[in-house]
Amino acid sequence: MFNLHFDTVAGLLLVLIALGIISHNNAITIAACVLLIMQQTILANYLPWVVRNGINVGIIILTIGVLSPLVSGKIQLPEFSELLTNWKLIAAIVVGIFVAWLGGKGVSLMTLQPALVTGLLIGTVIGVAFFKGVPVGPLIAAGILGLVLSVTD
Incomplete structure (x- = not known):
């Protein structure tokens, strides 16, 4: 189940996790944790999909977050x-x-x-x-x- 290949990238992800925790930035911490888990488990098979689609999926989620106050009526056109x-x-x-x-x-x-x-x-x-x-x-x-x-x- 675990790949356990500790390389430079895994080290960088650990540094990012530490920076995220120190700076109280959940986005960095969660992203680095998810990627470290993916890298070290069978989920690594899905990393090529994330590479191809991650930016688009992220932009879609960000756009949903930006548009949601409009849709909910919190802000008016x-x-x-x-x-x-x-x-x-x-x-x-x-x-x-x-x-x-x-x-x-x-x-x-x-x-x-x-x-x-x-x-x-x-x-x-x-x-x-x-x-x-x-x-x-x-x-x-x-x-x-x-x-x-x-x-x-």
């Missing part, structure tokens, strides 16, 4: 005329478009230059663990890095 006249709503739409585009660039960069993923993940974990960030950062970080790299190339 603004009137259409307000969308066109309220500068804060217009700014929110523009920023939302920009961040979605940036995230798309991040996915491309992570696919084309996977070696950079390690640095992005370490930076994101530090941001989540010590600066009260949220772990959606790798896509945006990769998008920003892609912009910086394209300017310097």
Whole structure:
């Protein structure tokens, strides 16, 4: 049942678990625990599926969480005329478009230059663990890095 192959990745996951506990960040702790359990058990057979679909599943769950207050009635949709006249709503739409585009660039960069993923993940974990960030950062970080790299190339 247990694979018990302790390698560098398992060590990194243990460090992430410790960082998550120290920083009181349940997202890091739970994610690293789940992945360590998967790596060390027969669940390792499902890791290729997680690699292929994990980001999409995560984005779906995140989107459900963001939309749920709207669906539950906790927040109300603004009137259409307000969308066109309220500068804060217009700014929110523009920023939302920009961040979605940036995230798309991040996915491309992570696919084309996977070696950079390690640095992005370490930076994101530090941001989540010590600066009260949220772990959606790798896509945006990769998008920003892609912009910086394209300017310097």
